[in-house]
Structure formats: structure tokens, C-alpha cells
Amino acid sequence: MTVDNGDAAGQPLTNPDAAGHRRAAAEPRHMWRIVAIWAVLSAIVDPLFYFLVGPHVPPGTMTSAAEENQFDFNILLVIALPVLLGVWVYMAYALITWRASRKGAPEPVGGAGARSNLGVQVGWIVITSFVVLFLAGFGTFELITTNGAGGGEGPNPIWTPTSASILPVQVIGQQWKFTYRYPTFGGFESQQLIVPVNTTIAFHVTSLDVIHSFWAYQLSIKADANPQQDNVAYTTTNETGSVTVRCSELCGLWHGSMFNYGKVVSKTAFLVWAKATEAATAANTKLLPPFAWTYVPDANGADGGYYPDNVVPYSPSEVYGAKQPAS
Numbered sequence: 001m002t003v004d005n006g007d008a009a010g011q012p013l014t015n016p017d018a019a020g021h022r023r024a025a026a027e028p029r030h031m032w033r034i035v036a037i038w039a040v041l042s043a044i045v046d047p048l049f050y051f052l053v054g055p056h057v058p059p060g061t062m063t064s065a066a067e068e069n070q071f072d073f074n075i076l077l078v079i080a081l082p083v084l085l086g087v088w089v090y091m092a093y094a095l096i097t098w099r100a101s102r103k104g105a106p107e108p109v110g111g112a113g114a115r116s117n118l119g120v121q122v123g124w125i126v127i128t129s130f131v132v133l134f135l136a137g138f139g140t141f142e143l144i145t146t147n148g149a150g151g152g153e154g155p156n157p158i159w160t161p162t163s164a165s166i167l168p169v170q171v172i173g174q175q176w177k178f179t180y181r182y183p184t185f186g187g188f189e190s191q192q193l194i195v196p197v198n199t200t201i202a203f204h205v206t207s208l209d210v211i212h213s214f215w216a217y218q219l220s221i222k223a224d225a226n227p228q229q230d231n232v233a234y235t236t237t238n239e240t241g242s243v244t245v246r247c248s249e250l251c252g253l254w255h256g257s258m259f260n261y262g263k264v265v266s267k268t269a270f271l272v273w274a275k276a277t278e279a280a281t282a283a284n285t286k287l288l289p290p291f292a293w294t295y296v297p298d299a300n301g302a303d304g305g306y307y308p309d310n311v312v313p314y315s316p317s318e319v320y321g322a323k324q325p326a327s
């Protein structure tokens, strides 16, 4: 039901001859008002968000990958906020301006005039196409740019870091735990992920059984752990701090409890820890299968239940540590 409140002069608005012309002249250009309000609000909210909230957006800045991810999230949000504001501004404007109870409000008009507006349609298609295509290009660029996206890139990464010395850390997933093997420190294994700060790390992620996913949240590394695959993910640590590792691929009954913790520590603390752990676990390390890029549990295997995949040795840059990898 519509209510005719009449215009300011008390004339009924539904009288096309008497009121139609007068109203057309008095009616403000609503669309341009909405656009102006939206533009001003967006120009205020976007920088406020980017500079005040942006630095706190997950996953933080602990590594180069985390920094890149935070930047990407911020760009997405800077683009998304004006879209959100556009909806809210229109809704608020419509509620205030065109509410039925407003004295002198113009009567909602249906019919041909409300059915289509070429400018709005073309504008909508052009703007949404531009946003989507820009994001596709931006996303693709960010995936392959020099800091990567923190995802596993398979055994032949599409980009490699330029650091002279890269610390290799093998991440071994199995139902339902992660262990970390340090091939350049005698190949010892640890339940805790400890890495040095200001260092480029090459995570070599693999699995002994089903598909897991190594997600080190604060490091912004998320790489699938596939059996018989060496999935490489690089990042460079910027800050010390705690790391939570979770499996992010449904991998069986206790998937939910497949998590552990780690730390980014000073280079000195890392070397102390690595050498101490190497010495303390030496007896156990001897019982482990020799270091390999992947391991296949096999009760009848020729190498004590595991066999290495005979893949080439390390790249010459992955030499951080006291020793070359055991072969």
C-alpha cells in the first residue's frame, strides 16, 4: 500500500499535471548525491583502514610470505570496502529519503522508469568487470612475484629465493603428527619446528601416508604434504616469535588433533638448539632411514621399510648449517 503524503505545498503528488512538473524541478539529483557521499566516505575509510588496521591484519609480518599475504589481504579489503560502502550508503540514503513516513517524500514510482537505467547497467558491468579482472591479474602477479605466496610449489618451484644460504627443513606429515628433519644438521628429527630469524627457509613438505597439509600460520606457509612428493615452499623469517602448525587437509580420525608448535629464534639460539639436538638425538638418528626427499613406508622395502627416491642432491644454495646433507 502506498501513502500519498502530498508535496510540500500540500498538492497530491499523484496528480501528474499539477504536481509532476513542479516536483521534477525540485527533486535533487539523488544518484549524484549518493555517488558524492560514497566517494567521500570511501576516500576517508580506505586510508583509515589501510594505515590503522592494515598492519594488524593476519597473518602478521613474521616472514616475507606473511608480509606479502598481509599486503594482498589489505589490497583486497581496500577494494572491497568501497563496494560495501556503496551498498550501505545506498541503503541508508534510500531509507532516509524515500521512507513513506517522510513529509513531502516523493511517491515510489514503478513502471518503465524503474525498470532499466542504461547508465547504471553499463556502469555496473564496467566497474565489476574491471574489479574482477584487476584482481585476477593482481592475484596472478602476487603468486609468482619474488616473495611467493607461501604455498607449496611442488618439487620444481616457479621461483627460487636469491639468498646465498638457505636452511632446508623437511616437514614430514603422518597420521597424526608433524615431524621436522634438519638434513644440514646430520638429519636429526624434531617434534618442534625451530628456525632462525632473518634466514631464508626451504620447507620440503612430504608425507608418509595420506595427504596432509602443513600450515604454519604465523609463517604464512601452507603446503600440501603428499606421499612421494617433495613440495617446496620458501619464505624468509623477519621476526622472532611463536608459530602454530596445523594440518589443514582432512586426513583421518585425529586430523583435528594434528598440530604442534614452533619458534622463530635468533640465529645464535638456533645454532645452539640445532647442535644440541643433533648431539642429543644422535643415537635415534642412526635408526632413522637415511635422509631422502620422500619416504615410502614399505614393510618389504630394501631399506629397512623405507626407500629413498634417488633424487638429485640439494641445490648448492641450501647449505645453511654445519654439514652437507647426508646422502
Ligand SMILES: [Cu+2]
Binding pocket: 173, 174, 176, 211, 212, 213, 247, 248, 249, 250, 251, 255, 258
Ligand atoms: Cu593431517
